[in-house]
Amino acid sequence: MSDGVVPGGRRTAWAWARPAGGAGILGVLVWQLGTVPFLEGVRAISVWSLLAATAITALATVCSAWRWQVVARGLGVGMSLREAVAAYYTSQFLNSALPGGVLGDVHRGVQHGRDAGDVGRGLRAVAWERAAGQTVQVVLLVVVLCAMASPVRPVMVWVLAAVAGTVALGLLLVVRSRPRGAASRRARVLRAARADVRHGLLDPRAWPVVAGTSVVVAAGHTGTFLVAAWTTGTHASPAQLWPLAMLILFAMVLPVSIGGWGPREGVAAWVFGAAGLGAAQGVAAATAYGVLGLVATLPGAVLLVTDRVRRGRLRAAPVAVGTG
Template sequence: MSRTRWTWARLLGGAAILAVLVWRLGTGPFLDGVRRVDGWSLAAATGIAVLTTACCAWRWSLIARGLGAALPLRAAVPAYYRSQFLNSALPGGVLGDVHRAVRHGRAVGDLSRGLRAVAWERSAGQVVQVLLAVVVLLLLPSPVRSSMPLVAVAVGTGVLALALLGRAHPRGVGTSLRARTVRAAATDLREGLLARRAWPGIVLASVLVVVGHAMTFLIAARAAGSVASTVRMLPLAVLVLLAAGVPTNIAGWGPREGVAAWAFGVAGLGAAQGVATSVVYGVMVLVATLPGAVVLLVASLHRDPPARGAEDPRRWRPTATACPEGAAGG
C-alpha cells in the first residue's frame, strides 16, 4: 500500500469509528462532553501538561544525545509543545512529530539521526506505557483481565528481544539492507536507549508521562459526571490511553472514543458515558497543548536562518518551517 493510500486509510478509519458511534449513540454524548468541560479541569490539564511535556522533552534530549544529535532541554521543551499542538490539531496525530524530527535533523546536519531520535523517543514511551498498562490490567478488574496473562507473556518476550538486540554486536551479519538495518537498530538501542546514563532517565520520564495522562483522564471522567471509584476507572483509563496512540485517527479522535464506548459499556458504566469522558479528555488535551501554538506564532515572527551541518547543535532553536512532503516519523 502506498504512503498516500495508507494516510487516507488511517483517516477514513478514524472517521468510520466516529460515524458508527454517532449512528449508535447519537450526538448527545459528544455534545454533553463539550458542555461539561469547565475551567478547573482545563487548568488542571494545562498544569499536568507542563510536567508531561517537560518529561517528554527530557526523554527526547537523552535519546538524541546518545545518537550523536545533541539537543538541549531548553530547545526540546518548546519544540515538543509545538509538536503536541500539531498532533492535536492536524489529521493523523503524528505530523507534529515529523516536523520536530525534520527540524532537529536539519539543525544537526543529519536528517536520519533526527528522524531516528524521534522514532525511538516515541517508541520508548510507548513501551513503558504498555508495560505499565499490563501491570494495571493484571492487578485490577477490567474487561480484558482474563486475557492479560497471555498478553503479559507476549509483551515480556518482545521487551526481552529488544533488550537482547540492544546488547548484541551484530558485525558479521552481512551487508544487505536488512543486515544494515539490524546493525543500526542494535547500535541505536545500545547507545541511545540502554546506555547507563540514559535508560534510568528515559524510564522515569516515561512513567511520569503515563501517570500524568492517566490523571488527566480521571479528571475528565469526573468532569463528565462519572462517580466510579479510581480503582474501577483506572483500568478503563489505561485502555483508552492505549487506543489514543493508534495512528488511525483524526487529530486524535476516533479509536479513543471507540474504545472508551466499548470499555465503559462492558464495565457497566454506559457507552455514552465513555464517549462523553473521551470528548472531555480530548478538549482538555487540545487546550493543554495551546502553548505550542504560541511557539509556532513566535517562531513565525522570528525565523532563524537555514540550519547548516557545521552549526553547533547545542545552539539549535525550534522554528515553524514546514517539513517536506513525504517525510515519515515515529
C-alpha cells in the same frame, strides 16, 4: 513504470484510510448513541478542569522533552532542555490538530535534524524516544490490567500468552534472517539500530531518565483522563477508572484516527459500558479528554508561529545586509 506507481498508490490509499477509519468509528458511535455524549463532553468542561489538564500536560511535556533530549544526546544530536520543551509542545499541538497523530513528531524530528546537521539522526532520535515511551506504557498497562479489576482482566492470561508467543516468533525471525554479508544494507541498518539503542536508550546515563520520565508521562496522561471523566459526571473511584483510562489511551496509538479521535472514543464506549458506567458516559469522557488535551497544547501553536517568524527573519537577514 508500474513499479513506481503502485507503491505511490498504496501510500495514497493508506493516507486516506487512516483518517477514514477514525471517521468511521465516530460515525458508528453517533449512529448508536447520537450526538448528545459528544456535546456533553464539551459542555461539561470547566475552568478548573482546564487548569488541571494544562498543569498536568506541562509536567508531562517537560518529562517527554527531557526523555527526548537524553536520547538525542546519545545519538550525537543533543539540544538544550529549553529547546526540547518548546519543540515538544509544538509537536503535541500538531499531533492533536492534524490527522494521523504523528505529523508533529515528524516535524520535530526533521526540524531538529536540520538544526543539528543530520536529519536522519534527528528522525531516529524521535522514533526511539517515542518507541521507548510506548514500550513503558505497554508494560504499565499490562501490570495494571493484571493487578486491578477491569473488563479485560479475565482474559489477560490469554493476552499475555499471545504477546509472549508473538515476541518469541519475532526474535526467532530476526535471528534466522540475520544477514550474512557484513556490507549488506540490512546489516548496516541493524548495526545502526543496535548502536542507537546502546547509546540512546541503554546507556547508564540514559535509561534511568527514559524509564522514569516515561512512567511520569503515562501517569500524567491517565490523570488527565480521570479529570475528564469526573468533569463529565462519572462517579467512580480512581481504582476503578485507572485501568479503563490506560486502556482507552492506549487505543490512541492505533494508526486509524483523526488527531487521536476515533479509536479512543470507540474503546471508551466499550470499556465504560462493560464496566457498568455507560457507553455514553465513556464517549463524553473521551470527548472531554480530547478537548482538554488540545487546549493544554495550545502553547505549542504560539511557539510554532514564533519559531516560524524567527526563522524567517534569520533567512532574510543575509539578503538585507547584501542589498544595503
